Amino acid sequence: MRRILVVDDEDDIREVAQLSLEMVGGWEVLAAGSGAEALRRAEAERPDAILLDVMMPGMDGPSTFLALQANPATRDIPVILLTAKVQSADRRRFEDLGVAGVLSKPFDPMELAGQVSAALGWT
Amino acid sequence: MSSPRILAAGLPDALRAALSSGIAGARVHPVSASADLLAVLAAGGWDLAVMSDTVDGLDSSLLRLPTGFHGPVLLLASPASSLGISAPEMAARGIRRLPSTVDAEIVVQEARALLSIGSNESTESTESTESTESTESTESTESTESTESTESTESTAFRPAAESEEREDGARMASAVAVVWERFRDVIFARVASLEAAALALREGTLDGEGRRGAEREAHKLAGSVGTFGFAEGSAIARELEHLFAGPSPRGPADALRAGELAGALRRALENGPVAPPAPARQVPASASPERAARRPVLLVADADGETAGLVAAEAGGRGFDARTMGSLAELRAAAEREAPAAVLMDIGMDASGDALALIDWLSSRTPAVPVLVLTALGSFADRVEVARRGACAYLAKPSPPPRVVDAVQRVLHRSTEAGSCVMAVDDDPAVLAAMAALLAPTGALLHTLGDPLHFWDTLERVNPDVLVLDVDMPHLSGIELCRVVRNDPRWTSLPVLFLTARTDDATIQALFAAGADDYVRKPFVAAELVTRIRNRLERVRLHRSLADTDGLTGVANRRRCEESVGRLLHLAARQSRPLSLAVLDLDHFKQVNDRAGHAVGDEVIRRMAKQLTGALRAEDVVARWGGEEFVVAMFGSDKDAAVVRLESCLRHFREIDFAENGEEPVHVSFSGGVAQFVADGADLNALYRAADGALYLAKAQGRDRVLPVG
Numbered sequence: 001m002r003r004i005l006v007v008d009d010e011d012d013i014r015e016v017a018q019l020s021l022e023m024v025g026g027w028e029v030l031a032a033g034s035g036a037e038a039l040r041r042a043e044a045e046r047p048d049a050i051l052l053d054v055m056m057p058g059m060d061g062p063s064t065f066l067a068l069q070a071n072p073a074t075r076d077i078p079v080i081l082l083t084a085k086v087q088s089a090d091r092r093r094f095e096d097l098g099v100a101g102v103l104s105k106p107f108d109p110m111e112l113a114g115q116v117s118a119a120l121g122w123t
Numbered sequence: 124m125s126s127p128r129i130l131a132a133g134l135p136d137a138l139r140a141a142l143s144s145g146i147a148g149a150r151v152h153p154v155s156a157s158a159d160l161l162a163v164l165a166a167g168g169w170d171l172a173v174m175s176d177t178v179d180g181l182d183s184s185l186l187r188l189p190t191g192f193h194g195p196v197l198l199l200a201s202p203a204s205s206l207g208i209s210a211p212e213m214a215a216r217g218i219r220r221l222p223s224t225v226d227a228e229i230v231v232q233e234a235r236a237l238l239s240i241g242s243n244e245s246t247e248s249t250e251s252t253e254s255t256e257s258t259e260s261t262e263s264t265e266s267t268e269s270t271e272s273t274e275s276t277e278s279t280a281f282r283p284a285a286e287s288e289e290r291e292d293g294a295r296m297a298s299a300v301a302v303v304w305e306r307f308r309d310v311i312f313a314r315v316a317s318l319e320a321a322a323l324a325l326r327e328g329t330l331d332g333e334g335r336r337g338a339e340r341e342a343h344k345l346a347g348s349v350g351t352f353g354f355a356e357g358s359a360i361a362r363e364l365e366h367l368f369a370g371p372s373p374r375g376p377a378d379a380l381r382a383g384e385l386a387g388a389l390r391r392a393l394e395n396g397p398v399a400p401p402a403p404a405r406q407v408p409a410s411a412s413p414e415r416a417a418r419r420p421v422l423l424v425a426d427a428d429g430e431t432a433g434l435v436a437a438e439a440g441g442r443g444f445d446a447r448t449m450g451s452l453a454e455l456r457a458a459a460e461r462e463a464p465a466a467v468l469m470d471i472g473m474d475a476s477g478d479a480l481a482l483i484d485w486l487s488s489r490t491p492a493v494p495v496l497v498l499t500a501l502g503s504f505a506d507r508v509e510v511a512r513r514g515a516c517a518y519l520a521k522p523s524p525p526p527r528v529v530d531a532v533q534r535v536l537h538r539s540t541e542a543g544s545c546v547m548a549v550d551d552d553p554a555v556l557a558a559m560a561a562l563l564a565p566t567g568a569l570l571h572t573l574g575d576p577l578h579f580w581d582t583l584e585r586v587n588p589d590v591l592v593l594d595v596d597m598p599h600l601s602g603i604e605l606c607r608v609v610r611n612d613p614r615w616t617s618l619p620v621l622f623l624t625a626r627t628d629d630a631t632i633q634a635l636f637a638a639g640a641d642d643y644v645r646k647p648f649v650a651a652e653l654v655t656r657i658r659n660r661l662e663r664v665r666l667h668r669s670l671a672d673t674d675g676l677t678g679v680a681n682r683r684r685c686e687e688s689v690g691r692l693l694h695l696a697a698r699q700s701r702p703l704s705l706a707v708l709d710l711d712h713f714k715q716v717n718d719r720a721g722h723a724v725g726d727e728v729i730r731r732m733a734k735q736l737t738g739a740l741r742a743e744d745v746v747a748r749w750g751g752e753e754f755v756v757a758m759f760g761s762d763k764d765a766a767v768v769r770l771e772s773c774l775r776h777f778r779e780i781d782f783a784e785n786g787e788e789p790v791h792v793s794f795s796g797g798v799a800q801f802v803a804d805g806a807d808l809n810a811l812y813r814a815a816d817g818a819l820y821l822a823k824a825q826g827r828d829r830v831l832p833v834g
Contacts, residue, residue, distance in 0.1 A: 001153060010344065011310075012303055013348050019296065023163065024296070033751065055340075084344070084346050105346075105351070106346075109300050
């Protein structure tokens with residue numbers, strides 16, 4: 001079964017994302033509440049993909065992504081950023097980092113898993 | 124049962140595969156050990172739940188099963204764990220327990236046996252899951268032919284479902300999301316409250332850059348989150364607030380007013396509840412013995428639609444109410460006279476006359492007043508105003524899922540029994556004060572009245588009220604002037620102020636809000652309206668207080684309180700030029716502790732960690748559980764080297780503790796930590812946390828079991 005790591009400092013959103021990815025996607029979901037925790041869990045548990053919130057206190061989404069890229073153990077894990085920013089310049093900036101996809105917040109819990117699998121090319 | 128839906132919580136892959144292939148057409152939905160199992164269970168629609176006792180938070184409360192889940196449960200538990208629930212109770216709840224070491228084949232056999240019981244559920248039987256067999260039996264006597272190599276339907280990737288299934292899944296998801304919403308609504312309303320406070324500060328010109336950025340951040344978070352719970356409008360409002368607070372330029376009075384309006388609109392949008400399809404209808408077994416029924420609060424549910432009433436009553440019955448349903452207003456009135464109900468839930472669309480409103484009047488004028496919740500498909504704004512004016516406590520749009528309806532009842536009841544709150548009222552008219560005293564008496568709130576504003580300040584400090592009610596027109600000093608004085612004192616900036624006013628022209632109302640009023644009521648006032656508005660204010664005060672709470676497992680500060688306390692310590696450190704160190708600590712390999720030794724041991728490790736830290740540190744230091752297995756410690760007066768020494772000593776003691784239960788293999792746990800120092804490594808909590816977390820990451824990388832300073 002595919003495993004996906006969900007990273008968000010907001011417990012409520014993380015839980016809804018987790019419900020969505022488990023119930024609709026049928027994946028196993030790992031969760032992290034901060035960028036630093038995400039780095040630790042990604043290295044220890046090697047998920048198949050990471051869904052990463054952009055705005056978090058401490059290490060934010062983009063810097064977590066860069067840290068993941070810097071570590072050979074986690075470099076190849078595809079990362080999808082989740083952002084509440086609506087401006088296309090922001091989105092472009094995130095896409096230019098080299099992530100697998102950028103998804104919008106708020107998300108519809110019924111749609112999220114489909115968007116994630118589309119971004120990752122999972123069939 | 125053609126394709127049973129099986130929830131598989133915390134099961135190893137092999138066992139899940141065995142269930143998929145061993146049960147014809149089964150759809151096995153995996154749920155990981157850390158998932159919110161309660162929400163998934165409550166979402167309903169499961170024919171069987173197979174759970175392992177390694178699942179996070181699996182305890183007696185979870186096994187007493189949330190409303191919405193009524194299928195059988197197969198529990199794989201270590202024989203040693205008690206789970207806080209007796210074997211007979213498990214049997215009565217349709218839970219079959221197997222040792223966690225049992226062969227997959229036996230689990231599949233048991234699952235099939237339970238599913239064949241479960242398939243009778245479609246008949247209207249209310250006791251279908253009652254099992255009188257021994258729960259300790261590990262061998263099913265039921266002979267079931269084995270279905271070899273049926274295709275596994277376990278979904279390993281997203282796959283669009285058939286339309287009807289999708290609709291069903293949508294309803295399930297909606298109710299699972301609703302459960303999460305209910306758990307987090309206080310946190311979300313606290314965010315809204317902080318935006319309201321920022322809007323007020325903006326109006327008064329006291330919102331500094333940091334406050335503005337904070338408000339922008341909160342609005343941004345809300346814009347990104349509430350839409351996920353189904354509040355599309357709320358999300359749009361929050362987005363507008365985000366833009367309003369964004370940007371460096373100082374804001375004018377128009378923006379300040381707009382911010383206040385938007386924050387209020389956001390609160391209302393969220394209070395109305397998300398737009399979600401009703402939860403799937405399921406028959407709920409009637410429970411409770413007669414002698415217990417005598418003590419349970421009576422809830423009268425009046426709805427012309429008997430099915431809706433029945434579902435709500437069933438949900439309420441499951442939560443300790445003695446719920447009675449009735450189909451007409453006449454019946455409701457008769458029952459209300461007879462039963463002294465704790466609350467009444469009524470559909471005001473049921474009789475197309477003004478009788479419903481008259482009945483609300485009558486119920487709210489009883490002594491004690493009967494709380495009325497109105498359920499209606501009508502839903503125009505005028506209705507809401509009319510209903511609120513007559514004293515109804517809550518207004519729910521139809522259709523609302525029964526769990527949400529009963530949540531609302533429980534909130535209203537909690538509110539109406541909220542005694543000990545304190546209201547201070549200032550009015551030069553003794554008749555008004557006497558009327559208020561009579562009105563507030565049934566609510567249990569304490570009222571201090573003051574006829575002469577000259578003694579205002581002394582009384583305010585002595586009484587320390589939760590809500591202040593002021594008359595606009597008084598001799599000597601007007602209410603507006605009093606309010607301004609109150610607002611200018613930092614101790615009273617968050618005290619809710621409600622005005623009584625005979626004048627409701629635009630200029631007066633604007634003057635009230637400019638002076639810092641939260642709300643106003645017209646004079647002569649309608650009794651029910653005044654009480655409702657005061658209650659609303661009291662409820663918000665209570666909400667604010669409950670947020671500054673402690674962590675349930677350990678009793679140390681939670682994250683929110685930690686942020687406040689550390690904020691205070693940082694100010695103190697800056698003022699007195701003293702050092703302050705902030706440490707982020709994380710238990711090593713904690714997941715393995717949970718997996719190997721069980722969650723009871725895991726919880727004990729976290730409790731002991733909190734105890735060790737509070738024991739070793741000084742009273743003025745802050746120890747907080749930041750979440751999961753992570754702790755934050757702020758040490759006032761210590762530089763980071765001294766802090767590291769103290770934490771290393773904690774660590775030495777902590778790793779000596781053996782957490783093993785009754786003679787099993789010893790369990791030792793260590794932790795890693797990073798320490799940052801104010802002001803060298805960061806000037807605020809965020810920066811310090813970030814720096815300390817970086818050092819923690821290094822400590823983990825260097826082999827764990829150590830505490831490292833930044834740099």
